[in-house]
Amino acid sequence: MHDGTRDHPHHACPSRPTGQGAGRYALLIEALGLVGSVLLLGSSPATYGDLLDGVSGGGVSEVQVSGALPDGSTGYATVSLAWTDQNRNRFAQVVQVSDPSVAVPGGSQRTEVVTRAVADELRALDPSVRVVVTGWPESSTTFAGWRLPSWLPGAALALWVAALVLLANGPQPWWATRWAWFWALFSPAGVVALPLFLLVSGPPPGVPETGHTGRRLTGGWSFLLVCFVGPAVGYLLLDR
The missing domain is CATH 3.30.720 (Signal recognition particle alu RNA binding heterodimer, srp9/1)
Structure with a gap:
């Protein structure tokens, strides 16, 4: 029996990032800030x-x-x-x-x-x-041929440590397992893997933080890539 009340459609509230998700976004913004600092304050070799x-x-x-x-x-x-x-x-x-x-x-x-x-x-x-x-x-430092402000390596190291803490304590990452991301972050290609981890290891803003259901790169394959591909990437970045 209908009670005379009207049924209202249910609207799902947009998902808000958890503390871990918000932390990943914050670290990603910091990583982009460091990249911008390199472009604005760094000097290319001539x-x-x-x-x-x-x-x-x-x-x-x-x-x-x-x-x-x-x-x-x-x-x-x-x-x-x-x-x-x-x-x-x-x-x-x-x-x-x-x-x-x-x-x-x-x-x-x-x-x-x-x-x-x-x-x-x-x-x-x-x-x-x-x-x-x-x-x-x-006072400056040199990386991949570029001359950078002396404070930049310390800021990059702090960001890298924070990313490792997020990897160890955060939700299961997307696209690759924890061990796969671990080996990538410790490889000579870590300068590329770090922003990639912060960008794609979880859902983008507005997407529910559910587990990734697709196949993920395992630690063994990541270790092999680090051993064979990482040195080549490191050579391209550092040999100037």
Whole structure:
């Protein structure tokens, strides 16, 4: 018997991420922030010739020269150069010698050797270029050929540790087992596996956090990929 009341359709409330899901999204945002920091604050490798071409072509307005030989001194010094060309941060190194007969160490043989003060040569090419001469270059680190702010590796390490904690204590990840993601994060390709893990190891925002029902990569196959593919990826990233 109908009681006179009207039945209302049931509307499912949109799912909200659990604490673990929200944590994964937060770490993903941090990872994207680190990538943005690399692009905005990092400097890509270049050559001294690239710098000279940029200055002579008018594309470089300011150059930072660090570590040059003081006037009247003898010997050699490794000079660090930093500049911006077409909105890209660039850097290079040259070895400045006081005399062509000065022997430079073996590790500097791949670096271009100059006898003239770099600042003088840059001003001769374009008197309007601003040359900032400092005693020592700013603190930085190098990864995959790029020069990065010194704080960036510590931030990346903290993010990597947080991802491992999420892997160990979070829900069963999608697409690969815990051990498969573990080996991927410890491989030379971990710099790629980390954002991939944060992106696809669980449902996207708005999707219920149910278990993944499809086939997943197992730890054994992941370990083999790490052994045979990881070194190749690491070589491509690090050998510059």
